[in-house]
Amino acid sequence: MNDRYSQRGVSAQKEDVHKAVAKLDKGLYPNAFCKIYPDHWGNDPAYCNLMHADGAGTKSILAYMYWKETGDMSVWKGIAIDSIVMNIDDLLCVGATGPFTYSSTIGRNKHLIPGEVISALINGTQEYFDQMREYGIDIHFLGGETADVGDVVRTVIVDGTMACRMRRDKLVTTENMRPGDVVVSLASYGQATYESEYNSGMGSNGLTSARHEMLNKEYARKYPESVDPNLPADVMYNGRFSLTDPTPTPLNVGKMILSPTRTYAPVVLRILQQHFHNIHGIIHCSGGGQSKCLHYLPAPLRVVKNNLLPVPPLFTMIQEAAGTGWREMYQVFNMGQRLELFTDKDTAQGIIEIARGFGIDAQISGYVESAERKEVVIESPYGSFTYS
Numbered sequence: 283m284n285d286r287y288s289q290r291g292v293s294a295q296k297e298d299v300h301k302a303v304a305k306l307d308k309g310l311y312p313n314a315f316c317k318i319y320p321d322h323w324g325n326d327p328a329y330c331n332l333m334h335a336d337g338a339g340t341k342s343i344l345a346y347m348y349w350k351e352t353g354d355m356s357v358w359k360g361i362a363i364d365s366i367v368m369n370i371d372d373l374l375c376v377g378a379t380g381p382f383t384y385s386s387t388i389g390r391n392k393h394l395i396p397g398e399v400i401s402a403l404i405n406g407t408q409e410y411f412d413q414m415r416e417y418g419i420d421i422h423f424l425g426g427e428t429a430d431v432g433d434v435v436r437t438v439i440v441d442g443t444m445a446c447r448m449r450r451d452k453l454v455t456t457e458n459m460r461p462g463d464v465v466v467s468l469a470s471y472g473q474a475t476y477e478s479e480y481n482s483g484m485g486s487n488g489l490t491s492a493r494h495e496m497l498n499k500e501y502a503r504k505y506p507e508s509v510d511p512n513l514p515a516d517v518m519y520n521g522r523f524s525l526t527d528p529t530p531t532p533l534n535v536g537k538m539i540l541s542p543t544r545t546y547a548p549v550v551l552r553i554l555q556q557h558f559h560n561i562h563g564i565i566h567c568s569g570g571g572q573s574k575c576l577h578y579l580p581a582p583l584r585v586v587k588n589n590l591l592p593v594p595p596l597f598t599m600i601q602e603a604a605g606t607g608w609r610e611m612y613q614v615f616n617m618g619q620r621l622e623l624f625t626d627k628d629t630a631q632g633i634i635e636i637a638r639g640f641g642i643d644a645q646i647s648g649y650v651e652s653a654e655r656k657e658v659v660i661e662s663p664y665g666s667f668t669y670s
Contacts, residue, residue: 311455313580315375315565318455323447330450334372337387337441338364341489341540343508346394346437347501348536351525358399359406361440362386363542364486366410368568369444370421371543371621374550375564377454380419382446384411386426390438394507400428403440417476417548436507454554456563456578459624459650463562465587466633467619467647470544471594475641480532482541482596487568488614492539495604496521521603530595538596544642546621552636553623563624572612572660573669575622579656587648588661594618608664624650 309317310330321329338361345357366384373382386407388400411421426442471483484492494517502509502518509518525536533541554561565575575585597618601611611617623633630646637644657670 310450311376311453311457313457313578314453314455315563315578316372316378318376318453321447328449328451329447330453331445331447332373332376332378333443333445334369335441335443336365336368336372337439337486338362338368339486339489340493341484341486342438342440344489344493344536344540347505347508348525348540349399350505351536355398355402357537357540358402359409360540360542362403362406363410363545365440365442366407366421366444367543367545368486369442370419370547371545371566372568373444373446374547374621375454375566377452377554377558377561377564378446378448379547379551379554380421380446382419382421382444383424384421384442384444385424386428387441387443388426388428388438389431389435390428391432391435391507392430393432394436395438399438404428413476414545414547418551419545419547452554452558454558454561454564456565456624457580458562459578459580459583460562461583461650461652462626463624463650464627464630464646465585465648465650466623466625466630466644467587467591468546468549468621468623468637469591469618469643470616470620471596471618472643473641474544475639476548477544477641480541481544482531482533482538483544483594483616483618483620484539484541484596485543485568485616485620487571487616488600489539491604491606491614492600494519494521495600495606496523496535496539498522498524500524523603529599538599541596544620546642549637549640549642550621552639553633556636557625557629557632560625560629561623565622565624567616567620567622570613571615572617572619573658576656576658576669582653582655584651584653584657584659585648586651586659586661588659589645590647590660590662591618591643591645593662608662609667611664612660612662612667613669619647622647
């Protein structure tokens with residue numbers, strides 16, 4: 283699989299990116315999940331500034347094909363949600379719950395992406411902000427940039443930038459992660475009370491792999507704009523599925539992979555209101571999957587995850603289609619739990635109750651212990667895997 287990633291121009295761990303930014307200022311708290319800077323706007327030492335940029339990635343290519351095949355415009359609101367949530371859920375990990383500001387950046391090939399798609403993306407963004415406001419998450423849409431860049435972008439790319447100002451004494455920085463902590467994992471699949479349908483748990487990571495390993499060769503012929511023309515033919519659309527094939531879930535294959543990334547913002551807001559002082563770290567298991575926390579450990583610690591939630595159908599289907607080793611699956615995909623909190627055992631039960639109150643399954647999935655080096659151990663039904 284690693285060789286196929288490379289041939290597709292994808293780096294699962296972004297080693298070259300980490301190297302490129304190694305000498306940049308790491309902010310006030312180098313071990314925090316997001317960069318935190320002094321309050322340059324208000325110049326108040328009690329406050330700090332946060333800004334984060336992310337996007338839907340290659341998920342927009344899948345939305346393009348599904349829309350062309352079915353005429354279903356709703357997938358574009360899903361892409362808008364993906365871009366928002368990949369920002370806000372990273373910011374949640376340092377305790378930020380708003381008010382936020384948000385600016386979108388859309389680059390399109392105008393010959394393929396008409397104004398109705400742009401309208402669906404922009405209006406879908408505002409609709410989602412209106413929905414989140416009902417749950418106490420205040421996001422102000424400041425507009426953004428929409429560029430016609432057909433010479434650069436083959437279909438469309440949807441990104442966003444989110445910012446906020448918050449008190450430093452409300453930060454969660456991972457500095458307090460310690461031996462004896464337990465890990466509480468929150469499910470990425472199912473249907474939360476603030477979601478309109480079943481969520482497969484996909485998120486917005488690993489989409490290049492999921493798309494090419496699950497969908498069949500016909501899509502390379504029918505939609506050449508969906509692939510880099512320089513890719514070898516043997517890594518293009520290697521799967522057996524069509525977009526509208528049924529699955530063991532309420533969704534077809536296309537909608538299953540396109541499930542909008544679930545935000546945990548309403549849940550984390552409630553958790554921080556009730557348990558802030560006992561939260562030692564929050565990790566968004568996006569790029570890096572279940573090994574993500576490795577990069578944020580403040581000291582030589584071992585995180586043992588020996589009781590993860592069941593792997594939902596989406597990820598077993600991807601694994602079977604690609605023949606990927608399970609060690610790599612846990613390193614690339616969230617595998618059914620996309621947010622984890624580090625705390626004490628008593629607080630863990632309160633977190634689980636809050637999550638379940640929102641219709642999200644949660645459980646103690648592991649623990650933290652002293653070690654000679656930083657490492658994560660996954661003990662799963664498919665084997666035991668160590669990442670360091």
